[in-house]
Amino acid sequence: MKKVKRTNLLTTTxxxxxxxxxxxxxxxxxxxxxxxxxxxxxxxxVNIEGLGGVDISxxxxxxxxxxxxxxxxxxxxxxxxxxxxxxxxSSNLDYKGQWIAGDFTSQIASIANSADIELDGDxxxxxxxxxxxxxxxxxxxELNHLVEIDNIEIDVTAVANNANINDGNGxxxxxxxxxxxxxxxxxxxxxxxxxxxxLTEAEIDINVSAIGNNVSAADGxxxxxxxQHNCADIEAVANxxxxxxxxxxxxxxxxxxxxxxxxxxxx
Amino acid sequence: xPYLHRLTIFFMGFMTIFxxxxxxxLVPSGNLYAMDFELDRGIGFSKGxxxxxxxxxxxxxxxxxxxxxxxxxxxxxxxxxxxxxxxNSIVIQTQPGSHVVxxxxxxxxxxxxxxxxxxxLGEPQYKNVEEPTEYDLDRNLQFAK
Numbered sequence: 001m002k003k004v005k006r007t008n009l010l011t012t013t014x015x016x017x018x019x020x021x022x023x024x025x026x027x028x029x030x031x032x033x034x035x036x037x038x039x040x041x042x043x044x045x046v047n048i049e050g051l052g053g054v055d056i057s058x059x060x061x062x063x064x065x066x067x068x069x070x071x072x073x074x075x076x077x078x079x080x081x082x083x084x085x086x087x088x089x090s091s092n093l094d095y096k097g098q099w100i101a102g103d104f105t106s107q108i109a110s111i112a113n114s115a116d117i118e119l120d121g122d123x124x125x126x127x128x129x130x131x132x133x134x135x136x137x138x139x140x141x142e143l144n145h146l147v148e149i150d151n152i153e154i155d156v157t158a159v160a161n162n163a164n165i166n167d168g169n170g171x172x173x174x175x176x177x178x179x180x181x182x183x184x185x186x187x188x189x190x191x192x193x194x195x196x197x198x199l200t201e202a203e204i205d206i207n208v209s210a211i212g213n214n215v216s217a218a219d220g221x222x223x224x225x226x227x228q229h230n231c232a233d234i235e236a237v238a239n240x241x242x243x244x245x246x247x248x249x250x251x252x253x254x255x256x257x258x259x260x261x262x263x264x265x266x267x
Numbered sequence: 268x269p270y271l272h273r274l275t276i277f278f279m280g281f282m283t284i285f286x287x288x289x290x291x292x293l294v295p296s297g298n299l300y301a302m303d304f305e306l307d308r309g310i311g312f313s314k315g316x317x318x319x320x321x322x323x324x325x326x327x328x329x330x331x332x333x334x335x336x337x338x339x340x341x342x343x344x345x346x347x348x349x350x351x352x353x354x355n356s357i358v359i360q361t362q363p364g365s366h367v368v369x370x371x372x373x374x375x376x377x378x379x380x381x382x383x384x385x386x387x388l389g390e391p392q393y394k395n396v397e398e399p400t401e402y403d404l405d406r407n408l409q410f411a412k
Contacts, residue, residue: 226371233377241386251383254353255375261360
């Protein structure tokens with residue numbers, strides 16, 4: 001059921017915008033696509049309801065600066081999903097290598113809930129991810145006799161809730177909630193490289209990342225309501241033994257990570 | 268040597284040893300640098316620094332942990348700025364003319380620890396160096412398979 005009371009451009013002069021996520025519930029039967037309810041009144045208070053509820057209100061008009069938000073008149077794509085994980089997620093890789101030449105690439109990833117969504121056009125996305133398990137990724141490498149190695153790339157990743165949403169071209173709405181109540185999210189790497197004279201000429205790319213909740217929304221989203229809650233301890237550790245290494249090691253531990261960009265679309 | 272003179276020397280020597288013993292007793296035998304007697308800030312915080320300042324990487328010689336805005340521990344150990352810890356992180360990118368509304372809430376109750384332990388020597392002489400001229404790579408690769 002779609003209800004779009006007004007679909008014009010929202011043109012306001014805004015200096016202070018106060019927003020909150022409404023707790024309104026909507027009667028949405030299983031299999032039915034819940035619609036949008038957009039209202040713009042004379043006081044320039046904007047309410048966008050539906051898909052779990054995004055309520056924007058309290059827009060104060062100050063000065064001459066004009067802000068225009070192109071609220072989608074009708075959505076072409078509607079995505080609703082809910083992911084729940086209660087078990088522990090673990091990945092372990094123990095590698096002992098001899099006489100390795102050329103490129104050496106290895107990835108270890110543990111993700112409790114993961115969503116990768118590619119959209120094109122005005123869209124509405126409502127998502128919920130809930131994890132209560134432990135998420136761990138361990139890598140143990142011993143590489144010997146690296147005499148003609150060109151590249152070494154090792155990625156160790158542990159994420160409890162992950163959502164990557166890309167809308168190529170649209171004015172879309174995103175409403176997503178992530179909750180991680182597991183005890184730990186751990187990414188750990190132990191690596192020993194021998195053959196150091198050659199390694200001074202090799203590119204070594206090592207990334208160790210542990211994230212509780214991650215949302216990455218690109219390009220198409222103009223209104224986003226994000227809620228992230230992490231209770232777990234996040235740990236990223238790299239123990240590397242190598243001589244003559246020229247490249248840095250990237251180790252990152254993040255409780256809640258949110259990236260939103262809108263740089264590749266026509267406004 | 269007169270008896271009084273010898274007694275004076277003995278007394279001075281005794282006092283010197285006594286002073287040394289007092290100094291030794293006053294010097295802490297363990298690492299007490301972690302103890303914080305300042306009452307105007309929480310444990311783990313330096314005087315005159317904001318909480319936000321601690322949400323960044325620390326070298327092992329600086330502090331063994333920090334705390335984020337929720338007073339959770341944030342560890343970052345390493346020999347350089349390679350380790351990064353964040354309780355909550357938001358990155359928003361827009362281009363000129365774009366209009367984006369973001370309503371975000373992030374709550375973190377856990378501890379963050381990012382740690383790099385790198386054993387690396389920058390000297391030209393290394394141990395376990397393989398000489399490219401002393402092996403047959405093709406044969407060894409075949410053997411390894």
